Amino acid sequence: MKKTNKILHWVPRVLCILAILFISIFALDAFGHGEPFWAQIAGFLMHLIPSFILAAVLLLAWKKELIGGIVFTLLGLIMTPMVYSNNYAMNQSVGMSFGIIMTITFPFVLIGVLFIISYYAKKKSASR
Numbered sequence: 694m695k696k697t698n699k700i701l702h703w704v705p706r707v708l709c710i711l712a713i714l715f716i717s718i719f720a721l722d723a724f725g726h727g728e729p730f731w732a733q734i735a736g737f738l739m740h741l742i743p744s745f746i747l748a749a750v751l752l753l754a755w756k757k758e759l760i761g762g763i764v765f766t767l768l769g770l771i772m773t774p775m776v777y778s779n780n781y782a783m784n785q786s787v788g789m790s791f792g793i794i795m796t797i798t799f800p801f802v803l804i805g806v807l808f809i810i811s812y813y814a815k816k817k818s819a820s821r
Contacts, residue, residue, distance in 0.1 A: 701814050705807035709751050709765070712800045717744040747801070754808050758815075762808030769802030 723736035750768065754761020776797055780790040 698814055698818055701811040705804045709804045713744050713747045758808045758812035762805045765801050766805030769798045773798045
């Protein structure tokens with residue numbers, strides 16, 4: 694595998710792992726509200742559901758880059774208006790809501806595009 698293909702192979706995977714870990718940090722919000730321990734654990738696991746879904750998509754993308762790339766891109770694009778409207782309703786700031794979009798959903802669009810690029814780069818080098 695050429696150096697460029699190795700980089701294209703690993704960059705979306707590493708970025709995706711980091712993005713999933715970042716999203717998972719928000720699950721810690723389930724702790725410290727004075728609820729019983731097991732209720733906090735249940736809340737924590739509920740908050741981790743998006744991370745579990747993203748990890749499943751990562752496993753798919755790891756094996757089938759094109760399909761995984763399309764799924765990540767679509768997830769990011771579909772979630773963008775929902776995340777934006779939810780945050781705009783809370784803070785009434787276009788700039789802050791846009792920043793949250795760039796932090797939460799844009800990385801998954803980028804990751805999806807990188808998986809797709811990696812797929813086609815490998816396909817192109819295999820045909821040579």
